[in-house]
Amino acid sequence: MSTFSPLREQLTEAATRFAADPGVVADILAGIVDDVDRALREELEIFPVCHHSPASALAMVRRLHEKQPRVIYLELCEDLRPILEELRNCTLPVALQAWAGEPDGFPATWAPLSVVAPITEASAEYQAIAYALNTPGVELVLVDRSTDHVFQWSPGQERDSADGGETEEALHGDAVGIEIGDLRPHFAELEEHLLHHGKVRHWSEWWDQYVEQPLAGADYDTYRQVMVLIGSLFRRLRRTGTDRDEDRERYMWTRMREHLAATGSDPAQCLYVCGAFHAASHVEQFGLAADAPYEITPRSATVWQYGLIPSSHSAIEEQFGLAAGSVSIAAATWAKGVRRGKLRPFVLKGQQTAKAAAARKTKAIAQSESPPVADQLSGFLSRPPRLDDLDESELLEWSVDIVRLARRNGYLASTADAIAIFETSILLAGMRNRARPTPYDFQDAAITCIEKDHVPGRRDVRRLCEILLGGDRIGQVGYAALPPLAQNVFDRLTPVGVVPTDRGVRRTLLDLESDPHLRPCSDLLWMLRRLLPVGAARPIMGTRELGERSIQESWDLALGKYQRDLVQLGYEGVTIEQVLEQRLRRAVNDPDATAAGALAAVEDALVYLGSARLADELGARAVELLAAERSVDEAPEVLRRIRLLLNYFRSTGAGLPQWCGTFVTAGYAHYCTLLPTAFTDEETGVRPVAAMLGFLFGMENLALSLGCDHTQLELAVRQSHPEAPAKVALLWATRLQLGLLTQAELRARCDDMLANPLVVPAFPQYLSGFVQAMDPVPTLKPFIVELLSKAFGRLPDSVLLPWLPTLITTLRGQAAELIPALTREAGRTFPGERAAVESWTPPWAKTASVAPAAVVAPGGPASDLLRAHPSACDALAGLLGHEDGWQEFAPGPNRSVTALLERHPLAAAALAAMLPEASPAGLSVASVAR
Incomplete structure (x- = not known):
């Protein structure tokens, strides 16, 4: 007879009496009991856990001290095992990471591939890792599928749904998160039912009240049976998504049997740590007695790199869908449980302080066998959970501290508010059938009593409560655990006082004229600014451009805050110069690369690396990209960058490199070919066409000296027949530049437009085209001033006033950067003194009055x-x-x-x-x- 037979009978009878469909409900309840019985009778002891659960961590500490296993099988990607030793050099929370920049065997759009597994101190897996790494003779074996199999088993749509959000606090970025023991119903109706009847707002609060708190001080048998029970319930109610979980279970049991067969370890001295969901597995490979085969597919040819990155409570909450502040509350619950139970948690030796190490110098507890399994579920389910009595001193301390913190952040809080928070917390707990207010009750009370109608600063009361209860702890990777690139960066920045342990913002001043030895530090800082997010290395004073070097620089450095991004660079190369060179090459060889992007890469190669060799290589690629482009949308950027590069090369002693001449000739022929189409294409704006003409006219002397034919440009202009007013004006300016139209003819056409009431509403568009033509045809600026003066002088107010807003918005939207040059030209044309305006004669009036000889x-x-x-x-x-x-x-x-x-x-x-x-x-x- 099974140990749980009485419980099975009780649940079956209850389903028959109360359920609308007793057959289905009875099967589910009986199946749950069978799952618990099966898991606890397994020869290999199964330890079910929930991810970042303080109850699981407390139970793990007790069980490790009692059992002292020799082998621990842990549900974690097996290829992450080598980097676990580096946890000694870190401050938790951190995340284990596997990273691949060039997938081989996966879609290229997935690149880069990244998998993270966050580790916090208040987690059962960390306690198991610390025990195994600190205890001689204990073997830690990771048995979950490799990171390569994570992506092998993840179709594109599933991977997209698993990606974490890219937010300021989500330190894990878009990596796929790996967690142990995902105990969430994945059954909307059940979760809604539990939240409604539990009188809580979200799943994290329900779990804390009905699972964490009752199990925090429970004995080991009760803990195991309850966790397997919950895992079995959610497993049976989950409708989809179990196929991949079952493959993981087959993988893990196969690996454990292989290890036991290879080492001859005694299963009685082993411990299998897995999620409670997997503890209630139904796969045929479950258990050491099973002999069902399972073939593990080989890994792909992708080269993976492994390391540690900083994590945080908010990053874990964001990536795994937990309520804000839940991980911080879990950490506070863990600390309180350790103090109350007088436990000795396991901490890696590299992370121990002197005080903690002295406290842990106690005699070892003798190893004991697991006691016979007894039915603890019947008593646990038949009586209400034992709730802690009100801890008035703790609640009072919270109330006083939150008022003090609120006042520091601009709230008008007082002692009366502290009293109100204290009483409201007790009231809310009573309304929710709680003997002791939880941190969530306290948080609601504080928001009600302090925040009232507005937030005076950047932090609301909910965030202040999270800070009070533990805050958003951000981990840090120690120097010894950093990749070589990150270590090299800190070593090279030692002269300016940068140390790896810095967590804040450091202001540093570099006097490069008096201390030339600091120039390598300046070069490195500019490269870090190019590669890291905004804020990691922010220049306050000084610039770095083509041909320009500052003699003094001031920087705000926050490399500790952006340590995760610095570690990420370490996966791409050994030095920062290598990473930048690889990224520049990758950018110009990307399928979506453009000629403008390639010219930007050339500029970066010269500014940050000073490499003429790399600049020539990237420039040759720019020529290829320009010749292959069929759109002229990037023409303004191409023109700006090639002008800058030509001016730079002309200022050097070496002169223009060969690729520059090739780029100019190729661009001249390319833009001449596309010019007629660009003039008539409705989707092509006037600015790209003006940039094309600026390239053709500005580079014409160089292009003709290198063998281009001016006739090609004239033919392209003659074949252009635009209809848009702005492009028509641009074409007229072009014909004027080529001598195909005289200024007198152009003036006559514009005068006719101003005299035609049907054309006047479209005149701002014509004017926009003329203003855009100032770049390719600089001699047109006096004529534009003349045209504007005639418009304001001739148009009546009834026409001018409605027409003026359209003129302003058109010029601002299409030619804003050219208006200052037009303003300066107007300043040279009009008199500088007010008294001279009355006797002033416009220069175009003088030209018109000149008679033939x-x-x-x-x-x-x-x-x-x-x-x-x-x-x-x-x-x-x-x-x-x-x-x-x-x-x-x-x-x-x-x-x-x-x-x-x-x-x-x-x-x-x-x-x-x-x-x-x-x-x-x-x-x-x-x-x-x-």
Whole structure:
């Protein structure tokens, strides 16, 4: 007869009397009892735990002191075993991490692969690890599937759901979290029922009240039976997601049997630590007596790296869906349970303080066999849990301390509030059927009595209560446990006073002129600023750009706060320079890489690494990316960066590298080809088109010297036929720059637009195009000032006032960075004093009033000039389409030169004005012909 037969009969009878469907309920209840019976009768002792449970940790301490096992099998990824020794050099909480930057056998979109397993002091797994590593002759064996199998068994959609949130406090980032003993129902109706009848708000509070507190002082048999009972209940009610858990159970039992067969260990001296969910396993491989085979698939070719990263209570809560503050409350419960039970928890020797080490120098407890299993469940389930009496001194201390903390954070709290919190906590506990107020009751009371209607600072009362009860503890990895890269960083920053144990922000000043030996520290800090998140290394004074080096720098350094990110860099290389070089290469070879990104990588290679070799390699890749691009959206960034790089290389003694010339010629041909399409494409903005023209006009001299053809640009402009007003204005400016449109013709077109009431509403768009054209056509700035002046002078208020907001928003949205240059041009055009405005005549009005040169008597210096240089006159006539050549002193309308000068009197006048002894008034067509 089974030990639990009476309990099974009682539950079956209760299901028959009270359940609507007694058959199903009876099967579930009887199955739960059978699971408990099966787990406790197993030859290998199973220790069920819950993740970060103080009750589990307290029970583990008691059992380890009593049993003193020689082999501990722990549910943790088996390939994490080598780094457990490094926990001695750390301050908990920390997380074990496996990291792979280049997956081999997994989708490339999953990269980088990362798995973390957080460890806190108030956890049963840490107590088992500390006992095994501190005790000679004890073997610790991790039996869960490897980190490689974590991803082998995780389809893409499941992995996405397992990822942790990327928040400021989530130190684990997007790593997949591994936890022991996930005891959550995963059954919405059951969880809602438990929360409603338990009068609690979230699962963490229910677990603390109905599981943690009753089991904190329970005996070992009661603890085991209750935990297996809960694990079995949630397992049977879970509808989906058990296939992967069953594969893990088959994996673990197979590994344990292999180890026992290989070492010959006595199962009676072994302990199997696993989640309570797995303790109630139904797989055919369960138990040492089972002989069902299970084939473990080989690992992929992915190269994994292992290390430790800092963790925190909030990071654990965020990643595993726990209520805020629950891990801190669990830590406080653990500390109280240790004091009350006078227990000696296990701590790794490297983490022990002198006081703790002296307190633990007690004689060893003799090993004892496990007592026969007795039915403790019947009594536990039949009587209400024993609740602690009210601890008035503890509650009073909490109430006084929270008021003091609130006043420091800007709240107008007083002694009356402390009294109110004390009484309200007791009242809330009574309303929730609790003899003793829990930290959650105290937290609710404090929020009600202190916070009232607003939060004066950045911390609310809920956060202050978490700080009071233990705070968000953030772990730290010791220097000896850091990867070589992180150690190298701290070693190189020793001259500026940076030490690995720093947790706050350190202000440091570098006088690079008087202390040149600090320049390597400056170089390293700039690289850290490039690679680490904002705030890890923040420059207060000093810059680092192409060709610029500061003589003094001031930094705020918080490497201790961002230690996790620094450790992460250690997985990518041995030195910070190697990591930066690899990242730059990876960026330019990415499938989504762009020419602008490649030019940015070239700039970083020169600024941070000073490597011309790497810059040439990245620049060659930029040429390839530019030639392959079919979009011009990145043209403004390409133009800005290539201008910066060309100016830098021209200032150096080596001159332009070969890839720069290739980039300019390739860009000239590429943008000429795309120009007609970009002008007409509705999805291409005016700014990218203006940037293309800026590249073509700005780089034209260099491009032509390297073999490009100017005709290609003219053909591209002639083939462009935009419809958008801004692009039309940009095309007009381009044609003006190429000589295909005169300024008089452009002025006439704009005057016609201002006179046309149908075009005036779209005039801001035209003006935006002209402003964008200031970059490729800098000579257009006076004309834009003229155009704006005419618009404000000619348009009536009824048109101008509704039109003005559109003008402002258009210029601000499309050409904000060019407005200062336009403003400076207006300052040069208009008079500087108010009194001079009335007598001021616009320069464009003077140009319009200039009359053609008068025709006067024959003779003059111009005719002598033309007679002395007939070949120049022939060349000019040929450019204007007259091929008859020079006609010597042959007056009459049939002579080519005479006809040419008659047709263009202003040109003859301008030519004569260039001579110091001539003036337009003394020049005539007849004199030139003579």
